[in-house]
Amino acid sequence: MMPGFDLCCFLFQLLGGGESMTQAEVQEHIAEIVASGKTGVTSEQMMMGFKDESLAERAVLDWKYSAGRTIDGTPEFAINGMVVPDASNYSIADWIKFIDGLLHPASDSASNFMS
Numbered sequence: 001m002m003p004g005f006d007l008c009c010f011l012f013q014l015l016g017g018g019e020s021m022t023q024a025e026v027q028e029h030i031a032e033i034v035a036s037g038k039t040g041v042t043s044e045q046m047m048m049g050f051k052d053e054s055l056a057e058r059a060v061l062d063w064k065y066s067a068g069r070t071i072d073g074t075p076e077f078a079i080n081g082m083v084v085p086d087a088s089n090y091s092i093a094d095w096i097k098f099i100d101g102l103l104h105p106a107s108d109s110a111s112n113f114m115s
Helices: 005-014 023-036 043-051 053-067 092-103 109-114
Strands: 077-079 082-084
Touching: 023 043, 043 053, 077 092
Parallel strands: none
Antiparallel strands: 077 082
């Protein structure tokens, strides 16, 4: 069994599916879901990814790293280990103001977003 497959099945079951599905069936279903969206990933590419053990190991490590830093969804952003609140709604001007505040703390731009 691939690393992280148990987690994949668990999450899939939480969403209301997969209780009686085999590993291959869960993977095929997930590949179909991914291919039907606007990801630019085909079901064939997704299935190749499922077979790549180094990719699966990396995904598990990335998930553990994120979970340890309270990243629990997407899109979510962190800069220098600090989660940027509500960053998915930032405009380019908001990002410039936020990053300028980090680069030039005297301007206090970043702290305006944190409050």
